[in-house]
Amino acid sequence: MAEAAVRALASPIDAIADQELDDLRARGTYRSMRILEGLQAARMRVDGRDVLLFASSNYLDLASHPEVIEASCRAARELGCASGGSRLISGNLAVHEALEHELAEFLGMPACLAFNTGYMANVGVIPALTGDGDLVISDALSHASIIDGCRLSRADVRVFPHGDVDALESLLRSEAPKRRRMLLAIDGVYSMDGDVAPLREMIPLARRWGAMVLLDDAHGIGSLGRRGLGAAEIEGVETEVDIWMGTLGKALGSFGAFVAGSQRLRELLINTARSFIFSCALAPPQVEAARAALRLIGSEPWRRERLQANAARLRAQLSERGIETAPSTTQIVPVVVGENARTMAICERLLEAGFYAQGIRHPSVPEGTARLRLTPMASHQTDEIDALAAAVADEVQRSA
């Protein structure tokens, strides 16, 4: 009886869901989740098969590092598994403040504030700094969280073609006289193409025209640069960033995110960033795992070097087999296939061959540019990289 009543209530919703889902199926963008089992590392069980993982953002393989695990377990034993509230109520723990202090020091910034995810950081910080009549300027390939942050801010938004410094300059020049505030919000490493933003040119331009700069380096922090300072370090502008957003759930092998900037910016975010204020704080095991990972970012630079060497080898091996990976220069290595169905069929065959590589379709990438997004890790062996390159080349060519 109870079950029948529930079904009757759900049916109008199911009709709507079916309509929307049929639409997605017709466009070839219906998505479903794979099930992963085992220790978070370079080899995992995916949908019941033991495979090499080339789809993870655990780039440095720190999520299963013994020191990270031990720090997290100790925090659970000594501090518990939850923060118990939002930071402004009862959840502001000493370990949050310690993590923020250490992240600020690592980045050479005056202050830092932790957020629960990178998505929440971007939708918090952009509306905290801009509103009606202000302008946010962003790249055509900016991450969805920057786009959503812009929408929530109610600021005007202007988008320049991907990586186009001249277009950015003409926007800044024409908008500067009309605007109270301008914010340039850009990714450091583009998450679907693996290229680095031309920050060496963009940041000075923003400064010249009086725009603040928010650099989202979710994929660069920890994985790029001699010290792991990411895209800004590669571009030689690590001392020029106004606002730095980074994540703890990718190279840092934990969960969460942060915004680093001035002490005043931190105060402003604590007081106005809704995604910070109205959400339970990060749990102690996550915070302590991130602190341990941050120490390893400093003490084990070989992980970063291995990661980038693996990525360079993968690009070279693919190129030798006639497969393009441009414009990637980082550990995110795209192989653009084009059609949705063909891309997903290649992924399926790679999985059968023992490689988990994710297929990416619209709206994560522009229509018609569906791709394999290959992400090697520091702990992959060179023969594993070579085997992946051979399998990808085979499958791409066979499906042509």
Ligand SMILES: Cc1ncc(COP(=O)(O)O)c(C=O)c1O
């Ligand atoms: C460029 C960029 N910014 C922000 C995010 C969101 O970070 P999080 O996964 O911590 O929400 C991502 C996630 O993939 C990203 O690629």
